[in-house]
Amino acid sequence: MKINIDGKTSDFKAVWYEEPVIKMIDQRILPESFKIVDIRNTKELYDAIKDMTVRGAPSIGAAAAYGVAQARALGKDIEEAGKLIKSARPTAYDLFFAVDFVLQHKEEASRYAEKYVDSIVERSRLIGVNGNELIGNSKKILTHCNAGALASVDYGTALSPIRKAKESGKNPFVWVDETRPRLQGARLTAWELVQEGIEHKVIADNAAGFLMYRGQVDLAIVGADRITKNGDFANKIGTYEKAVLAKENGVSFYVAAPLSTFDFSIENGRDIPIEVRSEEEVKDIKGMAISPRESHAYNPAFDVTPNRYVTAYITEYGVYKSSELQKLKGKGKESIIEQIGNI
């Protein structure tokens, strides 16, 4: 992704590897500060995933793939490392997918970690190419959370079609849900759109429904943290709300994700583990209390949206309805290795 720092444009990925150091953009402090964090061992990686220094399902997967390679480079027990890395967060499927993939190639862990991440970048790019076909000229697009380049190493999942639409001269406009509690929309998606010169406005999450009701949203595109066999999917809390409102108002609702986010071992969304994060993420903003100290909060980080609210899934292989997702399973042929190779 292009990033403008002090008037100079540079090219960055959200995560990369300079053996034995994993490098990542610190996603906790954007847009105020742009900083690269060095991850020197598995414990640091575990913390960086857990505290969301790196976030977004495909980027978490990339960091995890490098984590296994790093453990090997440092002469550590890589099975143990993989186990710790997998325990950092429960919902995003890419985390498990990536660790298992590199563990299957432990003898050449670094090479396969790079192969995995290269594949994620190429898959993200292809999601853009495929999704762009759904976007007409001058469309108003709603997105939730950040499913951009920061979330998927480069290009993005939900933002990749929008980047491609801009690149092909279509002039898209983006309504950016601020995405409480962690404000990934207001902080990260808005920041990416500024870098790309894509027109946008930030809105309170509460406003998305009313904009749809008034006909000010042409389509919605979101990312996903895990998609089950029937097309139910977990994504950032609030996604379910926007999906229901899109259906109620006749707005097309797309989910953009690479094959690494599809968990064909789970039949439907009821079985996806939903991470509950700390009360403080709701009760405080940037360390300042917004609620009475006596009050408690409840903070589910994700929700599950049933397949009936999804118009289609934008993948690197094409655009599918939920009834067609079985075809996608074929692309992976049950084998993680083949899935990585097969684009």
Next chain:
Amino acid sequence: MKINIDGKTSDFKAVWYEEPVIKMIDQRILPESFKIVDIRNTKELYDAIKDMTVRGAPSIGAAAAYGVAQARALGKDIEEAGKLIKSARPTAYDLFFAVDFVLQHKEEASRYAEKYVDSIVERSRLIGVNGNELIGNSKKILTHCNAGALASVDYGTALSPIRKAKESGKNPFVWVDETRPRLQGARLTAWELVQEGIEHKVIADNAAGFLMYRGQVDLAIVGADRITKNGDFANKIGTYEKAVLAKENGVSFYVAAPLSTFDFSIENGRDIPIEVRSEEEVKDIKGMAISPRESHAYNPAFDVTPNRYVTAYITEYGVYKSSELQKLKGKGKESIIEQIGNI
């Protein structure tokens, strides 16, 4: 309302009058600070309504009623004062209702302003009595924004039935939507519930839908800023989202409001003016930027919910379905004076 200050419980109203000074709880700085603001003239009142020192449709109405009385006490042109006060905010109907009522009794403005505010308090209390009949034991109730005592001088509209339920030993639990951008839920509703010892948890607005989907919400009660003839109503941005989600999930959705919020001159919600407030309310939280400075925001302060999403309206006269609202019009008999007297 009972307020615990430094371990001592006192009784307060959100707004009161010590001629010629209007007194109000500063709702911008709760829950960190509890402060009473003195309003000494019409310009100060205009600012206090506009900047939301006083907020909530019935409390705005009360402040406006006192404002006309104050202008008279100060020997000012009260028609001019009424006009300025009415221009402070466009959506809440109580503002216009209250000013017109006191202007109709300009010779005894102070007495009629008090009569108006006493009536609002009694109406709020009765909303609690009537709404309590809808609340079973140990119910989980979702509310949005603050429709509590702060918003309606005392008791509240949406919170009045919950207070009454607690008082009658029913042990209600409240899910408090934090209500971005101004966080009236996290700041004000949570604070009121702490004062009353009512069990509650604050949630990101994004989480309300998922809680309904998982069966963790038994009913929803919200306030209103203006209700039209057919039952469509304006309320804090996000209300429409929660109403759609309640219907989708079979959760009863109630609107609690006194007759002063009903605008029978408007057929339906399309004609309610919707205030758009400053971008900064979205882009900043407590003066700290959360979005890139290059990004813009869009900040509609209210939305309109069509009557089809409302289970019933809880009023001081009883509980009505939208098809029955004409009966309520009869209670007011077209005349503001009779409306005030008629409870």
